[in-house]
Amino acid sequence: DVKVTQSSRYLVKRTGEKVFLECVQDMDHENMFWYRQDPGLGLRLIYFSYDVKMKEKGDIPEGYSVSREKKERFSLILESASTNQTSMYLCASSSSAQGPRVYGYTFGSGTRLTVV
Amino acid sequence: QKEVEQNSGPLSVPEGAIASLNCTYSDRVSQSFFWYRQYSGKSPELIMSIYSNGDKEDGRFTAQLNKASQYVSLLIRDSQPSDSATYLCAVISQGGSEKLVFGKGTKLTVNP
Numbered sequence: 531d532v533k534v535t536q537s538s539r540y541l542v543k544r545t546g547e548k549v550f551l552e553c554v555q556d557m558d559h560e561n562m563f564w565y566r567q568d569p570g571l572g573l574r575l576i577y578f579s580y581d582v583k584m585k586e587k588g589d590i591p592e593g594y595s596v597s598r599e600k601k602e603r604f605s606l607i608l609e610s611a612s613t614n615q616t617s618m619y620l621c622a623s624s625s626s627a628q629g630p631r632v633y634g635y636t637f638g639s640g641t642r643l644t645v646v
Numbered sequence: 647q648k649e650v651e652q653n654s655g656p657l658s659v660p661e662g663a664i665a666s667l668n669c670t671y672s673d674r675v676s677q678s679f680f681w682y683r684q685y686s687g688k689s690p691e692l693i694m695s696i697y698s699n700g701d702k703e704d705g706r707f708t709a710q711l712n713k714a715s716q717y718v719s720l721l722i723r724d725s726q727p728s729d730s731a732t733y734l735c736a737v738i739s740q741g742g743s744e745k746l747v748f749g750k751g752t753k754l755t756v757n758p
Contacts (some may be wrong), residue, residue, distance in 0.1 A: 563745075570654075573734070574748035601666075620689055634680040634736065635746055637689040 533557070534623050534638035542644045549608040551641050553621030560626040562604035563635065564588075564596065566617040573620065579604055580626070611645045618642050648673040652749035653661050660757050665722040667752050668708045669735030672716070679711055682734040684751065690734055694720060725756040 537552035553562065563578040565588075575588030577596040585596050593615060597605045604623075608615055619642075622635035649672040655669040659665045667681075678697050682690035696702045696709040696718065708721040718737075720728055 570750070573748045575745065578745065632678070632695070634678075634682075634692050634695060634738075637691070640689045642687075 534621055534636050536619075536638040537622050537639050538579055539634075539639065540642050540644075542646060543608075543611050545612060545645055547608075547611045547641065547645075549611045549645075551606040551608075551619055551621075551643070553604045553606070553623075554602050554624040555604075555636075556602065557623070557625070558601065559623040560601070561624045562598065563622040563624075564594075564604065564606045565620045565622065566590070566615075567620055568617050575623050576606065608643075611643075613645050616643060616645045648676075648737070648747050650735055650747050650749035652733075652735050652752045654750060655753040656755055657752055658757060659725050659729060661725060663725050663756075665725045665729065665754055665756065667703070667720040667722075667733050667735075667754065669718045669720075669726040669749055670716055671735075671737045671747075673737065674716065674748075676716075676737045678738045680707070680738075680746065681707075681709060681720045681747075682736060684732045684734060686731070693742045722754075725753075725754075727756045727758050730754060730756050 534555045543549050564576045565573045572588050579585045579598045595607045620640050621638040624635045651670045681694040683693045684690040694709040696711045702709045706723045710719045732751040732753045734751045736746040
């Protein structure tokens with residue numbers, strides 16, 4: 531089975547801090563995604579990447595950046611954390627070779643970030 | 647903007663009943679459809695996928711797709727309390743983007 535690992539399950543950070551959320555997948559997937567999930571708003575796509583060093587903005591990229599230096603790792607960066615970035619962050623991956631249309635995405639276990 | 651709509655619920659059914667979850671989508675060229683289950687505080691897990699019109703059964707779960715009506719549903723037979731979760735509908739379109747578009751989810755509660 532594909533495994534998508536997010537480095538932290540729970541995280542508490544202070545306003546203004548630079549925050550790194552790490553995601554690693556072990557199945558050589560080309561596509562990786564970062565979502566945040568909030569009550570009543572569903573899953574919202576922040577950034578995604580189809581290949582190493584490639585990144586594309588999702589629906590809500592403001593206040594975030596990403597890094598993909600290696601195929602298996604996709605990092606989400608909160609440049610200056612704010613309280614409105616308190617949320618559940620979910621990483622997902624999929625294979626380009628027919629993967630998403632057949633198998634959808636595989637999600638990591640999520641990181642619940644609280645910014646105080 | 648491609649959209650996926652679900653009733654937010656909550657949907658409450660007694661144990662042993664059939665739970666019916668519905669989803670409509672706006673992009674007519676959508677080709678692949680998925681149902682994810684998400685327990686409270688956990689990440690979504692894929693439970694069903696469907697690509698062709700008609701029904702697809704997997705154990706107690708049946709996914710139904712009607713592309714003409716742009717409608718996909720999930721039936722859960724013999725509902726169990728362990729089925730209590732939020733169910734997310736997701737859609738992917740043909741060509742170009744590999745992005746899934748998710749609905750906001752329907753919360754299901756199965757009462758013992």
